[in-house]
Amino acid sequence: MNPAEECPRTEALSAWVDNELGEAVRAELAAHVAGCAICAPVLAEFRQLHGAFAALPELAPDVDIAPLVDRRIAAAAAQPQTPPRPPPQRMRWWQAVPLALGGVLSLSLGAYLGSMLMLGSQATAQPAMRQMAAFTAIPPGALALCPTRQTCNPLER
Amino acid sequence: MLAPEGTDEDWIRRAQTGDRTAFPELVRRHQTAIYRFLLRMLGSHEDALELSQDTFIKAWQALPQWQPEAQFRTWLFRIASNTALDALRRRKLVEFVPLEESFDAPDSGPDPERQAQATQEVRQLAASLQKLAPEHRQVLLLREVEEMSYEEIGHVLALSEGTVKSRLARARAALIEIHARRRP
Ligand SMILES: [Zn+2]
Numbered sequence: 001m002n003p004a005e006e007c008p009r010t011e012a013l014s015a016w017v018d019n020e021l022g023e024a025v026r027a028e029l030a031a032h033v034a035g036c037a038i039c040a041p042v043l044a045e046f047r048q049l050h051g052a053f054a055a056l057p058e059l060a061p062d063v064d065i066a067p068l069v070d071r072r073i074a075a076a077a078a079q080p081q082t083p084p085r086p087p088p089q090r091m092r093w094w095q096a097v098p099l100a101l102g103g104v105l106s107l108s109l110g111a112y113l114g115s116m117l118m119l120g121s122q123a124t125a126q127p128a129m130r131q132m133a134a135f136t137a138i139p140p141g142a143l144a145l146c147p148t149r150q151t152c153n154p155l156e157r
Numbered sequence: 158m159l160a161p162e163g164t165d166e167d168w169i170r171r172a173q174t175g176d177r178t179a180f181p182e183l184v185r186r187h188q189t190a191i192y193r194f195l196l197r198m199l200g201s202h203e204d205a206l207e208l209s210q211d212t213f214i215k216a217w218q219a220l221p222q223w224q225p226e227a228q229f230r231t232w233l234f235r236i237a238s239n240t241a242l243d244a245l246r247r248r249k250l251v252e253f254v255p256l257e258e259s260f261d262a263p264d265s266g267p268d269p270e271r272q273a274q275a276t277q278e279v280r281q282l283a284a285s286l287q288k289l290a291p292e293h294r295q296v297l298l299l300r301e302v303e304e305m306s307y308e309e310i311g312h313v314l315a316l317s318e319g320t321v322k323s324r325l326a327r328a329r330a331a332l333i334e335i336h337a338r339r340r341p
Binding site: 010011013014015017018020045046049050052053054055056057058059060061063064065066067068069070072073076 | 283300325327333336
């Protein structure tokens with residue numbers, strides 16, 4: 001006997017769950033599983049797992065990634081091909097702005113804003129940070145995205 | 158004028174010839190799938206968002222080399238899967254809070270008890286997934302969540318269909334074993 005055909009026929013059972021078997025092979029395997037106490041529970045577990053995956057909540061980014069990518073591409077394109085010059089010693093006016101605003105913003109954030117501006121980006125740090133904050137929570141009622149309760153709880157069947 | 162529902166190939170050609178609006182359209186088409194895959198691979202929203210951007214930037218950089226024989230989706234997933242494995246290697250084995258740990262069923266639901274059970278099961282699967290070897294997690298996500306054929310998975314992971322078949326079987330067996338150990 002081919003070792004691949006020893007029971008449980010894990011590979012064949014897995015391919016059956018994936019609908020990747022030809023009709024003749026599938027029929028032969030179905031006939032085998034019907035009378036095999038080793039393969040039958042493995043097939044049941046694979047199908048159960050398949051159902052559990054279907055019940056995983058849909059996860060989607062709650063920000064549009066396209067403009068973030070576009071901004072990074074634009075910034076990279078704006079960079080000079082020559083090696084970057086050392087940073088200027090004197091503080092630029094835009095780095096001083098956060099300090100002038102009452103010292104609420106740290107110097108490092110000012111430098112960050114400055115670097116964003118130097119890259120020629122339209123972005124400010126603030127919206128980006130808001131987007132990140134919005135990202136830490138899974139949307140409420142994500143479970144409700146499952147079409148039916150039955151698919152949400154496939155392991156109970 | 159090309160309609161927004163043109164094929165990926167149409168949009169790639171536009172991007173390749175310098176149309177600045179074309180690549181964002183491609184990102185928009187695939188960002189949810191890429192983000193979802195990276196989130197399940199990495200277990201962290203912040204990492205998934207960051208690596209999604211990295212994936213698209215790498216795709217942009219490689220776009221001049223893209224050949225029409227390659228399906229854009231599997232090509233993109235190949236970049237994403239390599240990006241994820243690199244990040245996991247850098248991170249080593251830092252344990253993350255499973256995604257669904259903070260995920261609660263709404264208590265005003267029609268059958269709270271059943272919903273709680275479903276939530277528990279989903280949590281356990283998500284947690285078990287995070288314990289799986291990245292190579293196994295990857296192949297299972299491509300099959301079970303992205304619903305790719307063995308042929309497509311083969312393109313993404315640069316594996317023969319036979320290897321995809323045996324890896325999926327081993328991944329399932331491993332996940333069931335982890336899952337069984339967690340069950341009360
Ligand atoms: Zn058997």
